[in-house]
Amino acid sequence: MQIFGLRKGNDIAIDLGNSNTVLANIDRSLSHPSLVVLSKKDNTLKAVGTQAFEMLGKVQENLKVVKPMKEGLIADFNSTKEMLKAMVALSYPKSNILSGIDHLVAGVPFASNEVERRALRDALEQFKASKTFLIYEPIAAALGIGLDITEPDGKFVVDIGGGITEAVVISLSGIVNHQAIRVAGERFDEDILLHIKKEYNIDIGSNMAEQVKIRVGAATGQLDDPPPPFDLVGKDCLNGIPKRITLDHGEIAHVLDRSVLQIEQAIIQALEDCPPELAGDIYANGIHLTGGGSLLRGLKERIVEKLRIPVHQDAEALCSVARGMMRVLREPGQFQTVLFK
Ligand code: ADP
Ligand code: MG
Numbered sequence: 001m002q003i004f005g006l007r008k009g010n011d012i013a014i015d016l017g018n019s020n021t022v023l024a025n026i027d028r029s030l031s032h033p034s035l036v037v038l039s040k041k042d043n044t045l046k047a048v049g050t051q052a053f054e055m056l057g058k059v060q061e062n063l064k065v066v067k068p069m070k071e072g073l074i075a076d077f078n079s080t081k082e083m084l085k086a087m088v089a090l091s092y093p094k095s096n097i098l099s100g101i102d103h104l105v106a107g108v109p110f111a112s113n114e115v116e117r118r119a120l121r122d123a124l125e126q127f128k129a130s131k132t133f134l135i136y137e138p139i140a141a142a143l144g145i146g147l148d149i150t151e152p153d154g155k156f157v158v159d160i161g162g163g164i165t166e167a168v169v170i171s172l173s174g175i176v177n178h179q180a181i182r183v184a185g186e187r188f189d190e191d192i193l194l195h196i197k198k199e200y201n202i203d204i205g206s207n208m209a210e211q212v213k214i215r216v217g218a219a220t221g222q223l224d225d226p227p228p229p230f231d232l233v234g235k236d237c238l239n240g241i242p243k244r245i246t247l248d249h250g251e252i253a254h255v256l257d258r259s260v261l262q263i264e265q266a267i268i269q270a271l272e273d274c275p276p277e278l279a280g281d282i283y284a285n286g287i288h289l290t291g292g293g294s295l296l297r298g299l300k301e302r303i304v305e306k307l308r309i310p311v312h313q314d315a316e317a318l319c320s321v322a323r324g325m326m327r328v329l330r331e332p333g334q335f336q337t338v339l340f341k
Pocket of ligand 1: 016020021063066162186213214217292295296297317
């Protein structure tokens with residue numbers, strides 16, 4: 001069955017993520033924070049992506065910052081539609097869009113239901129592509145990592161994104177078993193935000209919490225190469241006086257421990273559910289960690305220590321899904337079995 005035509009020039013791929021939306025064609029990709037700024041009065045779009053991110057916490061009274069995605073899925077349909085429209089306009093030359101999109105491939109979590117997938121298809125309809133296909137994100141991530149998913153052995157992929165962690169076993173191009181939890185990178189930010197409020201009486205925004213995570217976040221206090229402590233200046237919420245605190249990785253590892261444990265348990269559950277025929281392959285091939293949340297310092301080492309199996313960290317964890325979809329756009333004939341409508 002030939003589902004892709006021969007023209008390849010105007011094919012686009014969209015990884016609509018909780019935190020980042022990556023748009024790609026066959027040879028380049030562009031990532032945008034999944035955010036929009038809307039007018040409160042009539043919901044007209046004022047900013048999108050990076051520009052909206054820079055406005056977080058600083059918008060005037062007549063504007064609001066909206067995160068259209070939640071837990072890996074569309075939470076606000078209209079703002080998702082507007083966001084995608086603006087991002088496509090930013091990412092592709094106008095002439096390409098006007099001459100018509102041939103094939104559009106978009107990722108969706110495996111842990112999505114038909115209603116959620118329909119919302120995605122409806123949001124993509126505006127592009128009037130000749131053909132629109134969906135692909136499960138963990139499958140695309142496996143392709144992006146460079147795994148041969150057509151083999152009959154088992155491949156174990158853990159995609160820790162912003163809103164959702166999916167742990168899957170893949171064999172013969174399909175998902176054999178699966179665990180998903182609504183704990184991922186953004187939960188780490190919330191843990192940090194709550195801790196700083198409770199422990200130091202300082203209110204910080206989600207941007208700052210993410211900065212703390214990236215600078216001194218860790219999954220374990222025992223790091224071989226610990227980062228330098230991070231100084232944070234915030235406002236005391238009781239008296240409004242500026243206050244400086246110093247955070248180190250040990251403290252943040254403690255704060256994140258519960259959420260990391262939940263991710264670890266989901267991974268263990270997926271391993272336990274894996275058919276015995278594939279378990280040996282997985283113990284030999286190891287776990288492939290991807291998604292931006294997997295970049296948390298010491299996470300790989302913590303999982304190795306706990307599970308005693310090899311763990312491979314994807315060096316380009318923030319764009320594995322988009323890279324996988326680019327492979328599909330380049331060699332559609334080889335990957336048509338992983339696409340669906
Ligand atoms: P999604 O597909 O859900 O949009 P991504 O795979 O783009 O998610 O990952 C986004 C998450 O990765 C965010 O929570 C972000 O804070 C986190 N992240 C990005 N870089 C790092 C890093 N160096 N250390 C820890 N977390 C990171
Ligand atoms: Mg993702």
